[in-house]
Amino acid sequence: AQSVTQPDIHITVSEGASLELRCNYSYGATPYLFWYVQSPGQGLQLLLKYFSGDTLVQGIKGFEAEFKRSQSSFNLRKPSVHWSDAAEYFCAVAPSYNTDKLIFGTGTRLQVFP
C-alpha cells in the first residue's frame, strides 16, 4: 500500500537558518508528490508539486524540493527561514492518476526562533 513517512515530528530552527524537511514515500510507480503547509486554524496551502521531469521543483515562498527516486524521497528545502514560515508541513502522494485522493504524511511542525 502507498504510504508517506515524515520522520521529523517537530523541528526548531533559527530565523535565517536553512531548512530541510524529510519525506519518504512508498509507491510502485512514479508518484505524484506534493508539499502542503498549514498555519494554525487554517486549511492547507500547496507549496509545490512533482509530477515528472526536472527532479528539482520550485515552489512558492522560496521553497524547493528534490525528488530522488533511488531514495524514495521528496525533501523540502529553504535556504533561509523566516519567522512567518512557522507552521505544519505535510508531504503527500497521489496513489492514482485519475483521482484527487491524497495520502498524507503525519506532518512536521516547524518552529522558528528569532
Place this chain on the structure above:
Amino acid sequence: KAGVTQTPRYLIKTRGQQVTLSCSPISGHRSVSWYQQTPGQGLQFLFEYFSETQRNKGNFPGRFSGRQFSNSRSEMNVSTLELGDSALYLCASSHGTSGNNEQFFGPGTRLTVL
C-alpha cells in the same frame, strides 16, 4: 476569485446526533474531496466527488456519507456521532478533469462531539 468556503466553521454536537457540513468549491471546479484531520490519525481521505458522482472513497464507516450537487457544491453527513468523530473536516476542490490536479483547500469545519 473566491476560494473554497466551508460552513459552518465550528460545530458542537452531542453523541448520537447527526451533522451536515457544506463545501462550496472554487467557481469552475468540478471535483470536491473531503478529509478528516485529527491529532491521532492525521489527515485521512474521506471521499471524492466529481460531476455529482463519487469517484473514490476512503476507509470510513457507513455513518460518513456525502453528495455533490449540480453546481458542484458538496455536503458530507455524519450520522450517529461518536466522540472520535471530533475533528477538523477539510474539503478541497480542483478542476478534476485529469489526474492529480492542483487542489485548493478550504479553512475547514471544526466539529466537536460531546
